[in-house]
Amino acid sequence: xxxxxxxxxxGALINNVVLNQFLGICSFLGVSxxxxxxxxxxxAVIFVLTVASAVASLLYDYVLAPLGMDFMKTIVFILVIAAxxxxxxxxxxxxxxxxxxxxxxxxxxxxxxxxxxxVALTNVQDGYNFIESVLSGFGTAVGYTLAIVLLAxxxxxxxxxxxxxxxxxxxxxxIAAALMxxxxxxxxxxxx
Amino acid sequence: xxxxxxxxxxxxxKENPTLVLMxxxxxxxxxxxxxxxxIGMGLSTTAVLILSNVVISALRKVIPDEVRLPSYIVxxxxxxxxxxxxxxxxxxxxYKALGIYIPLIVVNCIILGRAEAYANxxxxxxxxxxxxxxxLGFTIALTLAGLVREVLGSGTAFGLQxxxxxxxxxxxxxxxxxxxxxxxxxxxxxxxxxxxTRQRQLVESNxxxxxxxxxxxxxxxxxxxxxxxKGAAK
Numbered sequence: 538x539x540x541x542x543x544x545x546x547x548g549a550l551i552n553n554v555v556l557n558q559f560l561g562i563c564s565f566l567g568v569s570x571x572x573x574x575x576x577x578x579x580x581a582v583i584f585v586l587t588v589a590s591a592v593a594s595l596l597y598d599y600v601l602a603p604l605g606m607d608f609m610k611t612i613v614f615i616l617v618i619a620a621x622x623x624x625x626x627x628x629x630x631x632x633x634x635x636x637x638x639x640x641x642x643x644x645x646x647x648x649x650x651x652x653x654x655x656v657a658l659t660n661v662q663d664g665y666n667f668i669e670s671v672l673s674g675f676g677t678a679v680g681y682t683l684a685i686v687l688l689a690x691x692x693x694x695x696x697x698x699x700x701x702x703x704x705x706x707x708x709x710x711x712i713a714a715a716l717m718x719x720x721x722x723x724x725x726x727x728x729x
Numbered sequence: 730x731x732x733x734x735x736x737x738x739x740x741x742x743k744e745n746p747t748l749v750l751m752x753x754x755x756x757x758x759x760x761x762x763x764x765x766x767x768i769g770m771g772l773s774t775t776a777v778l779i780l781s782n783v784v785i786s787a788l789r790k791v792i793p794d795e796v797r798l799p800s801y802i803v804x805x806x807x808x809x810x811x812x813x814x815x816x817x818x819x820x821x822x823x824y825k826a827l828g829i830y831i832p833l834i835v836v837n838c839i840i841l842g843r844a845e846a847y848a849n850x851x852x853x854x855x856x857x858x859x860x861x862x863x864x865l866g867f868t869i870a871l872t873l874a875g876l877v878r879e880v881l882g883s884g885t886a887f888g889l890q891x892x893x894x895x896x897x898x899x900x901x902x903x904x905x906x907x908x909x910x911x912x913x914x915x916x917x918x919x920x921x922x923x924x925x926t927r928q929r930q931l932v933e934s935n936x937x938x939x940x941x942x943x944x945x946x947x948x949x950x951x952x953x954x955x956x957x958x959k960g961a962a963k
Contacts, residue, residue, distance in 0.1 A: 557905050559759040563838065566754070608814060611832040612806040619802065651755050651836040658832055703920035707751070708913040715909035722904065 541672055544665075548676025551725055554652050555684040556718040561652035565685055566710055568643070575689035578643045579682025583675065585625060585647045586656060589618050590674025593657035594667050614657045622647055652681060687717060733858045740862020746839045747870035748915060753839040756830050757871055758908040764887050767875030769823040771868025773816060773831065777808050778840050778867075779860035782848040784808070786856035789849045801844045802835070809834045839867060877911050878902045 629637040660670040848856040882902030884892035
């Protein structure tokens, strides 16, 4: 039980996917302009990453590994993720238009989010079983959501500031991310 | 300047993928802890980029338009797998240093971006040169970022001691925050000397314009799709 909790905490805080491993940087910088879309994207990422980790783990354990096709994992995972995102999109459109409306436009973005493929590959590399993979996917996605929502709230504040010209745009966002990353380094002291 | 050298210049300087187009930020930030890693990652990506551009350009009349993105992903993923196996076999230390970021070349938006923006409209020779130019531009930017971080953070360059022993290196630069700071610094310098980057577009867009999002999600953004068509018509 302790290990399982540790996997979630490590995914969300200690090895934060954006601030520590630099996965999903593009959407982190691109969508974090305002709080609301950031939170919606975070929700979509939590959903897709958890499902993708589960599917990737099952595929690896019951199809790729027994067939000795370990080297095919990159190709298989990226296709599974792309297909999964499509299915999730169609499913949400049919069953709950309300959620689709708030998450819909972000779903295609998630395919290119390297965090999804990154987590699927790391789970396999670390030899996680099914439950551990799902929890690791969930924890990572929570960490992503935390980071993007925090950055969005910082950006909502710095937008009104009178910044020197060369700092406007990306640089100030990157500096804010650097300071957040320093803060998150503090979590590396967390050990059980 | 003929068409082929123009492609090289375009990739290296005019549309440098990292510093001007702001593509492929994830590997840039992640592997730039040392200059050597930057070269390794850059050259691996260059190899994949040249080959994927050549293959996609050769198949551009065969692949139906509706399924082009999935086809590109399969082509790129196969090439990345081959590259990964080769690096694992012949350069085990590089394989260890780059780790998870080698398979992640698949989702590097430079590769799909070039396939979509260039290789599927141009001849094989020009596409190969485009891949070479873009790849080298990426390599140079990565190496530069790696060099700055390595010198400031551990006092070495390419593994050789350059700062005097008495100077204490600033450890934060080889830690994750240093990556954000160094890239921010690069963009500040570029802004200050007046080189236009696409960064404002990237951070001010709704996600449909810049970065990784622009590559595959482009098809889903109506306005962007129209612009691309207009661009192609010109």
